[in-house]
Amino acid sequence: MGAKRLEGKTALVTGGSRGIGRAVAERLARDGAVVALTYARDETAALDTVECIRRDGGRAFALHAQLGSHGDAAALWSAFDARVPHDTTGPVVDIIVNNAGIGHGADLASLTEEGFDEVFAVNVRAPFFIVQEGLKRLRDAGRIINISSGAARLAMPEIIAYGATKGALDNFTLNLAKELGARGITANSVAPGIIDTDVNAGWLRGNPEAEAHAASLAALGRVGRPEDVADVVAFLASDDARWVTGKVIDATGGSGL
Numbered sequence: 001m002g003a004k005r006l007e008g009k010t011a012l013v014t015g016g017s018r019g020i021g022r023a024v025a026e027r028l029a030r031d032g033a034v035v036a037l038t039y040a041r042d043e044t045a046a047l048d049t050v051e052c053i054r055r056d057g058g059r060a061f062a063l064h065a066q067l068g069s070h071g072d073a074a075a076l077w078s079a080f081d082a083r084v085p086h087d088t089t090g091p092v093v094d095i096i097v098n099n100a101g102i103g104h105g106a107d108l109a110s111l112t113e114e115g116f117d118e119v120f121a122v123n124v125r126a127p128f129f130i131v132q133e134g135l136k137r138l139r140d141a142g143r144i145i146n147i148s149s150g151a152a153r154l155a156m157p158e159i160i161a162y163g164a165t166k167g168a169l170d171n172f173t174l175n176l177a178k179e180l181g182a183r184g185i186t187a188n189s190v191a192p193g194i195i196d197t198d199v200n201a202g203w204l205r206g207n208p209e210a211e212a213h214a215a216s217l218a219a220l221g222r223v224g225r226p227e228d229v230a231d232v233v234a235f236l237a238s239d240d241a242r243w244v245t246g247k248v249i250d251a252t253g254g255s256g257l
């Protein structure tokens with residue numbers, strides 16, 4: 001068997017203990033990367049993810065990182081530095097996946113200032129400063145992959161602030177691509193549609209009507225799985241995607257066409 005395509009690379013995946021982040025962590029590790037996955041609350045789930053990766057022959061470790069308050073990115077990176085390989089210049093990372101995010105189910109009339117601040121702090125401010133703080137560790141030809149949402153390009157007034165955060169994230173992606181291109185670093189967003197993860201479990205799982213409706217929104221006729229997104233992230237992380245930057249890659253199964 002030849003070398004794995006991410007052999008020798010180190011990846012950071014925020015919110016890697018469950019859902020899409022877990023699938024991304026597992027896939028990048030399978031491709032040969034050493035994966036640092038962060039979790040906010042559920043240490044057991046994070047350690048279980050690490051254990052699964054190790055059983056599969058991969059390398060990973062878990063870092064606690066609560067995002068959404070000032071200093072969050074600096075704390076994340078100092079925990080990272082204590083655990084990862086260093087080269088002559090210090091700790092290094094090759095792939096940053098900003099996956100951690102929260103939904104916020106409020107419309108224009110009911111959104112509070114606190115709710116607005118919270119969703120922007122986790123979904124926009126944290127990725128911004130994770131990248132800013134991470135830049136000195138990010139090697140040339142590195143990858144920044146932001147997990148956006150189909151909600152950034154569709155009007156969904158019932159989650160108005162959430163959609164705005166993902167729109168902001170996509171604009172951040174665009175600017176990163178321009179700013180960092182000279183170093184061979186690419187920056188892209190991946191925009192999932194409805195994916196069967198815990199965040200949707202309450203309304204989706206065990207509810208055939210809701211599932212059928214969600215499936216009907218995608219041209220491909222089913223609800224997305226975390227692996228559907230992880231495989232796109234793996235492509236963007238690989239050398240095959242070296243000429244793709246500043247883009248939002250749709251992974252909605254053709255929703256809203």
Ligand code: NAD
Pocket residue numbers: 014015016017018019020021039040041065066067068099100101102103122147148149150191192193194195196197198199200
């Ligand atoms: P999830 O709720 O299952 O997982 C989210 C992850 O983010 C968890 O690991 C959680 O610990 C972490 N996280 C949340 N808040 C955090 C905080 N304050 N600090 C640190 N970590 C925090 O969600 P998911 O469905 O796997 O979603 C992952 C990403 O994909 C999110 O950015 C989400 O917006 C995006 N997305 C999801 C869907 C979907 O249908 N599931 C659709 C489009 C986009």
